[in-house]
Amino acid sequence: MVETILSCSTREDWCIRQDHIPIEIKLMAGIQNLEPKRYAHSKADINKIKEVIHQSGWDKAAAPLEALQSALAKALNLHCPRARPSRFANPKWSPEAFRLLNETRRARRLAIQSGSTHDNYRYNSLKKNFKKEMRRLRRLSWRKSIADITSNSEDKYKTGLWKLSRWSKKSSNIQQGLPHLPPLRRDTMFFPSNLEADLSDLEENQRPKRSVIITTEVKPEEVECILSQLPRVTNRIMKAAEEHNMLPWAQMGARKNRSTISALQLLTSIVQTAWNGSPDCIVSMLCLDIKGAFENVSVERFLWILRTEGFSNWIINFVRSFMTQRKTKIHFPGYSSEWIKTKVGIPQGSNLSPILFLFYISELLESLQQPTCNYMAFGLVDDTTLHMTGCLAWAKRYGAAFAPEKHQLVHFTKKHKSADLQESIQLNGTCISPRSEVKVLEILVDSRLRWGAQVSQAAQKGHAEFNA
Incomplete structure (x- = not known):
């Protein structure tokens, strides 16, 4: 510190009070200028570099390789300037x-x-x-x-890696610019009428209805109290469904220990069991998709299902109030529509909705579970995978409709060539042709269960993310 002092003297002209005299100390700040390491090869004088290397006589030295390296380093230092990148340079x-x-x-x-x-x-x-x-x-x-993030030894808690992890989980489907409004359509096309369910078999099960009129106004705190009971009612219904086996065992999704992985394991086990019994057999799978699953639920039919399952009257009344007298409103920037009544359907976005829909389609899966007739069925919420057809009558009774454009057919077999592999299915006037691979629950399943298409798609997606 003493060696860096240039001068030390008093400055009486800075004095404000007589009992305090300022002292001025000048220090020498020896800031070392680091020489850049990278050479600017585009500005090198090639002819002079060749001349220096030729005059060095590296080919006659005892160690020619080391001599050539030394001559090249000397020539670069003399005739090749160093690059001076700016701190504002774009990497x-x-x-x-x-x-x-x-x-x-x-x-x-x-x-x-x-x-x-x-x-x-x-x-x-x-x-x-x-x-x-x-x-x-x-x-x-x-x-x-x-x-730089992963090799930073000074970052004790790896904050850079945590930031990188949070960044990777962000959604990349963020729309840029102004929102694009869809083309305007007629009311009959944008809000199509729902199919009417066949309720002719419910007349004998109808009970006398009792109307309850509430004369007082509903307070906001009462509405919050009612909404807080939805998770409790959901847990009660799910617990009763599992304890008393009210739902088909092959119904996946929205249930404990019944995930998408369980559905894929069930599919592969069915095919493998059939192949083990007869290696030459062909297992045909037809995937059906229910059109507008939640909004096409018939309230009368669904309440009848709850009564036949033995639920209490208070649960049935609670579900009735949950599904009826629903209203919605559409908001755009600068525009707000009038209230639109939705007469049928299960409201989406609630934790009670999935378990209610499982009860609604339970009869469809139960009617198709006939292993002795060589066909079975399993489903995940609104997707139903069959090994035979026969569900159009159920759709008529329940007011449901299938989406023919989403039907998929695949023949699982170990054979390379067979006339049966080209067989198609006629379903309600729609011809469904077989495919070599279908997408089940966002997983590509091929006809030979090799999983090559899924592995290739996952590898391609990972390669695209790595090169992004």
Whole structure:
């Protein structure tokens, strides 16, 4: 510290009071200028570098390789300047990208002026090379950022990795710019009428209805109290359904220990069991999708299901009030529609809705569970996978409809060629042709259960994320 002192003296002209005299101390700040390590090869004098290497006589030395390296380092220090990158420099840019950009712009102007095929071809070629160079620079910059984050030894708690993890979980489907409004349609097309359920078999089960009129106004705190009971009612219904086996065992989703993985395991076990019994057999799978599953639920039919399952009257009344007298409103920037009444359907977005829909379609799966007739069924909420048909009568009784454009058919077999593999199915006037692979619960399932298509898709998605 003493060696860095240049001067130390009093400054009476700075004095404000007589009992205090300021002292001025000048120190020498020896800031070391770090020399840049990278050479600017594009500015090197190649002829002088060759001359220095030739005069060094490296080929006559005892260790020619070391002599050549020393001569090359000496020539670079003499005739090649160091690069001085600015701290504001863009890491995703390079002199090569600058050169390609200028050539691409010149080629574009020439192609517009001449209009010849050769000039257009040269412009497209340079544009592709420029885009390729920019992708390479972005990839290198991203990998360098990852390396800097992971190799930082001073970051004790790895905060950089946590930030990177949170960034990777963000949704990339964020719409840029102003929202795009869909084209306006007629009311009859935008809000199609729901199918009427056949309730002719419910007359004998109808009970006398009792109307309750509430004369007082409902307070906001009373509404909050009612909404807080939804999770409790949901847990009561789910517990009763599992304890008394009210739902089919093959119904997956919205149930404990019944996930999408369970549905795929059930599918593969059915096919493998059939193959073990007869290696030459063909297992045909038909996937059906219920159109507008939740909104097409018939309230009368659903309440009848709850009564036949033995639920208490208070639960039935609670579900009736949950499904009836529903209203919705559509909001756009600067526009708000009137209240629209929705007469049928299960409201979506509530934790009570999935378990209610499972009860609604339980009869469909139970009627199709006939292993002795060589066909079975399993489902996940509104997707039902069958091994035979026979559910159109159920759709008529329950006011449901299937989406023919989403039907999928696949024949599971170990055979490479067979006439049966080309068999199609006619369902309600729609011809469903077989496919080599179908998507079940967002998983690609091929006809031989090799999972090659799913692995290829996952690898392609991972490669795209890595190169992004």
